[in-house]
Amino acid sequence: MKTISPPRSPVRLHKELDAVWSTPGGWGALSAVNHTVLGRRFIVAAFVFFAIGGVLAMLIRAQLASPHSAFLGPDHYNQIFTMHGTVMMFLFAIPMFEGLAIYLLPKLLGARDLAFPRLGAYGFWCYVFGGSILLVALAVGVAPDSGWFMYTPLSSRAYTPGINADVWLIGITFVEISAISAAVEIVVTILKMRAPGMSLDKMPLLAWYLLVTGMMMLVGFPPLILGSILLEVERAFDWPFFDPARGGDPLLWQHLFWLFGHPEVYIIFLPAAGVISTILPVLARHPIIGYSWIVVSIIALGFLSFGLWVHHMFTVGIPHLAQAFFSAASMLVAIPTGVQVFSWLATLTSGRPQLKVPMFYLLGFFFVFVAGGLTGVMLAVVPFDWQAHDTHFVVAHLHYVLVGGFVFPMMAAAHYWLPHFTGRMPVYRLSVTAFWLIFVGFNATFLLMHLTGLRGMPRRVHTYAPDLGWDWLNLLSSIGGFVMTMGFALFVIDIALQLRFGRPAPRNPWQADTLEWAMPTPSPNYNFAALPDVASRSPVADDPDLAARLASGEGYLGFVRNGWRETLGIHMVTGKPDQIILLPGPTFLPLWSALATGVFFVSLLMKAYVLALIGAGLSVVLLVSWTRGAGLRKDHGPLPVGRGEAVPPHQEASGPPSWWATVFTLVANGTLFSSLLFGSLYLWLVAPGWPPARLLDIGPGLPLAGGFGLVLAALAGRRSLVEKAAAGITRASLWLIATAGGHILALACLVRLVQMVPDPTGHAYAATTAAILVYAGLHAALGILFAGYGWYRSLSGYVSVRRNLDLRIGRLWHDYTAVAGMVALIMVYGLPKVIGS
Amino acid sequence: MTGRTSPFMLLAIVAGFIIWSSAFTLLYAALSFGCSLGWQSVDVGPVSLNRLALILVWAGHLAALGLLLQWCLKTRRDNVSRGQPARFMTTAALASTSCALFATLWTGLPITVVSTCM
Structure with missing residues (x-):
């Protein structure tokens, strides 16, 4: 091993670090895993999708500008409004904030990269490929056409026989992989990779917002993924989850969709609110007022937003008391939102605000978002919702919330952080003109639309009669829409001009106090030549020379060791360093893995199931191959990190990022399973056509044997860790073989049970039972893989008493599989007894 | 490392x-179960079995939140003299639990007045 280089000049240190952290040029750029590169790519791709969604919106407004318009026929119109919503929600809003988070988080937190660079790259490619499926479908005229929420039975095979709905279900599920990947990466990075000394109370508010958002994504997205899988299985194999004639229920889709869909609004809003909490105090020249209360409000919003989903379903015939629960929660959620708005206003009025370009957009946000919030409270009142449901009033409301709560703050963010991206300052006057065009155009479009809706114009109609009083309102809305588009076009021109003619930006142009400004702009590949020691919420304001000191290597890890990409891991509460995190370099593996995943999804779309299986297998092989060469073959113990401190590499630490990532992935996985159980129970209690004619008729033997296998696997997996510590590799390997044996036994029992389930096309009971068993079986199968992988890593020398991360991650999987599998077995064995009685 | 700065406090x-x-989910689930099984037609004293079940679920969660709030108050008192981040963590836990208690009270309040299965 090389020894640590002595301190050098900033230029020499920069060259050494750059050699380790840089991304290759040419085709090699496709192997990039660096967060700065990936963040930029995410943002640019999201903006391209935003432009496409904007063009679709213009087509909608052109169609609705006059009554009896022949511009678009109903078939095309259906595809266009569906794709507008889909593109804006799934391909613009979420990826845009992910891009901002991926670019900004390590810089804001004082780290050199995100926790899982290759996962970030994989997520990016999945996003681009999944989005491309939807765009290609639009280009060839088979785009989704059932509305962006794909309600059944309209989206079921009977009413959408083509592949339009399949494109949505498969394309969006593909993109969701990217969202879950990003969520895991964001959460783990925030908890484990902040600068030393940055305890939770000193963490920038944007990180708090992103932490809660990431957790919400882990819990909020799985219901939609499950719903998409179930609907696709119904469409492809006729398993009747949503068919009321065979024990299914279309409302189950609405529940699963809105379980995702309403938190989604807050998943979009919270990062934008984090942007406001970051920019506003800087431009107001006053520290944020109410830091602790804002943190509590974010947490409250994160939870309460999951109690609102049924307010999208007030008109479907749910009992009054259930409506009252959701109505109460819908009103309640205004309080934590209000706390934040008042904190921002208090900060603004306590400081000396500067009317810079980002501030224009922040003021625009206040007006638009508060108006949208107020109409949201109106819609939370059940009798009013009954009147306004499915009208253009709701369209106006959701645009006020989403454009006000996301687009305006993101425009502020663009102007605020563009000097960081480009190293140049904006061209001032053009930006202001663009703002006014967007602001006036937006309000002209959507303020009037409230009235159109109150006058009874329903959503999703491609034309209307001339004598209903909607003509002039629609015409003015359309004119407003085009004015807004001109504003966005001017914004693009402004950025192009900034890139070409903007004057060079000073290092900290806004006099901000967060760490992303303690580096050169555009930022170097490694962010910080040395990692800072943070002692307050305003590290840059506390030490104006911080950037120069870090550039000269004064701080943690201000050197290159063994050519490793090193950054620090910390105790998640106190911020005390507890490990060196070794990150991987550029590789094409994420790209190949995403392509293989793409083969799987496209094959499903084409009903080429053999090819789909090959794609799935290839994806697993490629994903497992990420670990080749990863890890350490010998113990290192604590290594010096600077400032007289020493900590071990993450492979030898107790809570490394990959362990936490597995925990959070299992949280998402558990949510998906819970949603499946909810679906099964919901159908039993609510759906028509129950009880089914045939139930699973089994004795206790098979479930008991399967349960024994699962428990054996979990206990043996735990034992392998103990043996590793106590008796060495041979006995540990034997326990890993026992783990695999337990999973094999469980898998055999589960496969046999699936064979005994009545025909899944006959009734939703059989379909849900089979789905639960397949879920458990899949986990047992992967458990065999985990056990085999742990065994292989042990034999290859990557595992020791200290370096037992592979086995600990495996243990998490075996434990989860045991619990989920037991619940599944109890459910499939017990439910028929309850139904029968 | 003190207990008040352990990752456990994040959970707190x-x-x-x-x-x-849990309260929200179980109330919605219990309502669905009760309505499905006809509990609204079974009287238990002055209330229906359905409403009684909902009140029990609600009260149980309020009691749990009360206990948690008590623990947070004690923890906060014990940590007043400690520096950050212990003070921040205990204060945030106390505030968050108070908000959750209010939220549970508010969202469950309709149980006492609104008809259950209509």
Whole structure:
């Protein structure tokens, strides 16, 4: 091993670090895993999708500008409004904030990269490929056409026989992989990779917002993924989850969709609110007022937003008391939102605000978002919702919330952080003109639309009669829409001009106090030549020379060791360093893995199931191959990190990022399973056509044997860790073989049970039972893989008493599989007894 | 490392709202079960079995939140003299639990007045 280089000049240190952290040029750029590169790519791709969604919106407004318009026929119109919503929600809003988070988080937190660079790259490619499926479908005229929420039975095979709905279900599920990947990466990075000394109370508010958002994504997205899988299985194999004639229920889709869909609004809003909490105090020249209360409000919003989903379903015939629960929660959620708005206003009025370009957009946000919030409270009142449901009033409301709560703050963010991206300052006057065009155009479009809706114009109609009083309102809305588009076009021109003619930006142009400004702009590949020691919420304001000191290597890890990409891991509460995190370099593996995943999804779309299986297998092989060469073959113990401190590499630490990532992935996985159980129970209690004619008729033997296998696997997996510590590799390997044996036994029992389930096309009971068993079986199968992988890593020398991360991650999987599998077995064995009685 | 700066305190900050989530989910589930099984037609004293079940679920969660709040108050008192981040964590846990208690009270309030299965 090389020894640590002595301190050098900033230029020499920069060259050494750059050699380790840089991304290759040419085709090699496709192997990039660096967060700065990936963040930029995410943002640019999201903006391209935003432009496409904007063009679709213009087509909608052109169609609705006059009554009896022949511009678009109903078939095309259906595809266009569906794709507008889909593109804006799934391909613009979420990826845009992910891009901002991926670019900004390590810089804001004082780290050199995100926790899982290759996962970030994989997520990016999945996003681009999944989005491309939807765009290609639009280009060839088979785009989704059932509305962006794909309600059944309209989206079921009977009413959408083509592949339009399949494109949505498969394309969006593909993109969701990217969202879950990003969520895991964001959460783990925030908890484990902040600068030393940055305890939770000193963490920038944007990180708090992103932490809660990431957790919400882990819990909020799985219901939609499950719903998409179930609907696709119904469409492809006729398993009747949503068919009321065979024990299914279309409302189950609405529940699963809105379980995702309403938190989604807050998943979009919270990062934008984090942007406001970051920019506003800087431009107001006053520290944020109410830091602790804002943190509590974010947490409250994160939870309460999951109690609102049924307010999208007030008109479907749910009992009054259930409506009252959701109505109460819908009103309640205004309080934590209000706390934040008042904190921002208090900060603004306590400081000396500067009317810079980002501030224009922040003021625009206040007006638009508060108006949208107020109409949201109106819609939370059940009798009013009954009147306004499915009208253009709701369209106006959701645009006020989403454009006000996301687009305006993101425009502020663009102007605020563009000097960081480009190293140049904006061209001032053009930006202001663009703002006014967007602001006036937006309000002209959507303020009037409230009235159109109150006058009874329903959503999703491609034309209307001339004598209903909607003509002039629609015409003015359309004119407003085009004015807004001109504003966005001017914004693009402004950025192009900034890139070409903007004057060079000073290092900290806004006099901000967060760490992303303690580096050169555009930022170097490694962010910080040395990692800072943070002692307050305003590290840059506390030490104006911080950037120069870090550039000269004064701080943690201000050197290159063994050519490793090193950054620090910390105790998640106190911020005390507890490990060196070794990150991987550029590789094409994420790209190949995403392509293989793409083969799987496209094959499903084409009903080429053999090819789909090959794609799935290839994806697993490629994903497992990420670990080749990863890890350490010998113990290192604590290594010096600077400032007289020493900590071990993450492979030898107790809570490394990959362990936490597995925990959070299992949280998402558990949510998906819970949603499946909810679906099964919901159908039993609510759906028509129950009880089914045939139930699973089994004795206790098979479930008991399967349960024994699962428990054996979990206990043996735990034992392998103990043996590793106590008796060495041979006995540990034997326990890993026992783990695999337990999973094999469980898998055999589960496969046999699936064979005994009545025909899944006959009734939703059989379909849900089979789905639960397949879920458990899949986990047992992967458990065999985990056990085999742990065994292989042990034999290859990557595992020791200290370096037992592979086995600990495996243990998490075996434990989860045991619990989920037991619940599944109890459910499939017990439910028929309850139904029968 | 003191207990008040352990990762466990992160859990304490969200524990109140986890209880709220449990209350919300179980109330909705119990209502669906009750209506499906006809509990609204079975009287238990002055209330129906359905409403009684809902009140029990609600009261149980309120009690759990009360206990948690008590623990947060004690922890906060014990940590007043400690520096950050212990003070921040205990204050956030206390505030968050108080909000969750109010949220549970508010969202469950309709149980007392609104008809159950109509």
